[in-house]
Amino acid sequence: MIHGVQPNTTGLRFLFDTLFILLMKEKIPYKIYLQEDEIPRQWYNVRADMKNKPAPLLNPATKQALKAEDLEAIFCKELIKQELDDTTRWIDIPEEVLDFYKMYRPSPLVRAYFLEKALGTPAHIYYKFEGGNTSGSHKLNSAIAQAYYAKKQGLKGVTTETGAGQWGTALSMACAYFGLDCKVFMVKCSYEQKPFRREVMRTYGAQVTPSPSTSTKIGRKILEEFPDTTGSLGCAISEAVEAATSQEGYRYVLGSVLNQVMLHQSVIGLETQAALKKYDVHPDIIIGCAGGGSNLGGLAAPFIGEMLRGEADYRIIAVEPASCPSFTRGKFAYDFCDTGRICPLAKMYTLGSQFIPSANHAGGLRFHGMSGTLSQLYHDALFEARAVEQTSVFEAAEMFARTEGILPAPESSHAIRVAIDEALRCKETAEAKNIVFGLTGTGYFDLAAYQQYNDGTMSDYIPTDEELQAGFDQLPKVE
Numbered sequence: 388m389i390h391g392v393q394p395n396t397t398g399l400r401f402l403f404d405t406l407f408i409l410l411m412k413e414k415i416p417y418k419i420y421l422q423e424d425e426i427p428r429q430w431y432n433v434r435a436d437m438k439n440k441p442a443p444l445l446n447p448a449t450k451q452a453l454k455a456e457d458l459e460a461i462f463c464k465e466l467i468k469q470e471l472d473d474t475t476r477w478i479d480i481p482e483e484v485l486d487f488y489k490m491y492r493p494s495p496l497v498r499a500y501f502l503e504k505a506l507g508t509p510a511h512i513y514y515k516f517e518g519g520n521t522s523g524s525h526k527l528n529s530a531i532a533q534a535y536y537a538k539k540q541g542l543k544g545v546t547t548e549t550g551a552g553q554w555g556t557a558l559s560m561a562c563a564y565f566g567l568d569c570k571v572f573m574v575k576c577s578y579e580q581k582p583f584r585r586e587v588m589r590t591y592g593a594q595v596t597p598s599p600s601t602s603t604k605i606g607r608k609i610l611e612e613f614p615d616t617t618g619s620l621g622c623a624i625s626e627a628v629e630a631a632t633s634q635e636g637y638r639y640v641l642g643s644v645l646n647q648v649m650l651h652q653s654v655i656g657l658e659t660q661a662a663l664k665k666y667d668v669h670p671d672i673i674i675g676c677a678g679g680g681s682n683l684g685g686l687a688a689p690f691i692g693e694m695l696r697g698e699a700d701y702r703i704i705a706v707e708p709a710s711c712p713s714f715t716r717g718k719f720a721y722d723f724c725d726t727g728r729i730c731p732l733a734k735m736y737t738l739g740s741q742f743i744p745s746a747n748h749a750g751g752l753r754f755h756g757m758s759g760t761l762s763q764l765y766h767d768a769l770f771e772a773r774a775v776e777q778t779s780v781f782e783a784a785e786m787f788a789r790t791e792g793i794l795p796a797p798e799s800s801h802a803i804r805v806a807i808d809e810a811l812r813c814k815e816t817a818e819a820k821n822i823v824f825g826l827t828g829t830g831y832f833d834l835a836a837y838q839q840y841n842d843g844t845m846s847d848y849i850p851t852d853e854e855l856q857a858g859f860d861q862l863p864k865v866e
C-alpha cells in the first residue's frame with residue numbers, strides 16, 4: 388500500500404499540471420485586446436482572391452462600363468482607384484488614418500460568457516465590438532479614410548446621406564479632424580425621430596438637411612410627386628450626389644455598399660482574425676447584419692479569402708430584416724443605387740431602387756440593394772443569408788443588453804438574433820461551436836424603436852410577393 392503512494396502523488400501532480408495547462412489554454416479572457424501596434428497596417432481587398440469578379444459599374448445613361456474618369460465628378464480620385472481595383476490584395480493604410488484609428492482601435496473581441504450562461508449553450512460566442520467611439524458604430528473606419536483622401540486631393544468638402552445617422556456622425560467626426568466641410572442629407576423620418584443625432588453632427592461642424600429637401604432639383608421633384616414621403620436612403624443619396632456635383636470643390640462619399648467601404652472595413656476582420664489566433668480559436672460560424680454589406684463584408688473578408696484560396700472553411704451568415712430582404716428575396720441584377728436614378732448601375736441583390744421599406748420598420752438596414760462584391764460572393768455560395776422579423780430582433784437585443792451590458796444598435800441586433808439561434812441549436816446537438824458575430828454599434832439613438840418594443844406596439848411587416856414584384860418591374864433593362 389505504502390509503496391503505491393509515491394507514484395500516485397506524482398501521477399496526481401502530473402494530472403494536476405496537465406489540467407492546469409489545459410485550463411489556462413481554455414481560459415479565454417472576457418475581452419481579448421490587441422496592442423496598438425497590432426492594428427493592421429494594410430486593408431485586405433477580397434476581390435483580388437475572387438475568381439468571379441464583381442460586375443463593373445455602368446453608366447446609367449449609356450449602360451457602358453464606367454471608367455475612372457467618368458467617376459471623377461462624383462468621387463475622390465484615390466477612392467475611385469480603390470473602387471475599381473480588383474487585383475491588389477493588400478492596400479497600405481495611410482499613416483494619418485492609422486493615427487486616427489489609434490484613438491478607438493483595436494476594438495475588443497469579447498467572449499460573451501454571460502450570454503452563453505443565460506442560454507445554457509455549450510457554444511462559445513464571441514463578438515467584435517465596434518461601438519466604442521462617439522459615432523457609435525463601425526462606420527468611422529471608412530469615414531476617416533474617405534475624409535483623408537478628400538483632404539489629400541485638396542477638396543473643400545464632402546456631401547453624403549445618412550439614414551439612422553451613424554454614418555453622418557462618423558463622417559462629421561472625420562471631417563472635423565481633417566478640417567473639411569461636411570453636408571449631410573438625413574432621411575426625413577430619422578431627422579424628425581432623432582433630433583439629438585443631428586445635434587451631434589452639428590457639434591462636429593456638419594450642416595444637416597432633412598431629405599427630401601427643396602435645396603436640390605431631385606429633392607423638389609420627389610416632393611412634388613410624393614409630398615408626404617418620409618424619405619428614403621436612395622432619395623437622400625440622389626440629393627447628396629447632386630449637391631456634390633453642382634458645387635466646386637465637393638465630392639460625394641458613401642458609408643456602405645461600395646467596394647472601397649468594404650475594403651476599409653476589412654480592418655474589423657483582420658483584427659478579429661489576429662485576436663482569435665492568439666487563443667488558437669477556429670471560428671465555425673461568422674455572423675453579421677447586412678444593410679449595404681460593409682460590416683459583414685469587412686468582418687468576413689479575411690475568412691472568405693481563406694475559403695477562396697482553399698485554406699479553410701467557415702459558415703458565414705448574413706442577417707437582414709424580413710421587411711427589407713435584399714439577399715433572401717431580391718434579384719441579382721443591375722440596378723440604380725438611388726431612388727433618383729442618377730447614380731451608376733451596380734449588379735447586386737436588389738429589391739428595386741423604388742422599394743421603400745414599410746414605415747413601421749424601425750430596425751435599420753433599410754437600403755434596397757447590397758454590396759456588389761458581397762452579392763457576387765453570395766451568388767457563388769460563399770455564405771448564406773437569413774431574414775429575421777424585428778420583434779424577434781428586439782427580443783434578442785433585450786436579452787443581450789441584460790446579460791452582456793451593452794445596449795446594442797437595432798442593426799447589430801439582427802446578428803445577435805442569429806447568434807442566439809445558432810447557440811441554441813448547439814444546445815440541442817450538444818456541440819461546442821465557436822460563433823463570432825459583429826456587434827456593429829450601440830443603440831442610444833434608437834430609443835424610439837426600443838420604446839415601441841417596450842410598449843408592445845412594435846409589429847412585423849413582411850412585404851408580399853406582389854409588393855416586391857412592383858419593385859422588380861422597375862429594374863433597368865441591361866443585357
Ligand SMILES: *Cc1c(COP(=O)(O)O)cnc(C)c1O
Nearest residue numbers: 553643678679680681682798828
Ligand atoms: C450602418 C450600420 C449597419 C449596416 O451597414 P452595413 O454597410 O451593412 O454594415 C449596421 N450596424 C450599424 C450600427 C450601422 O450603423
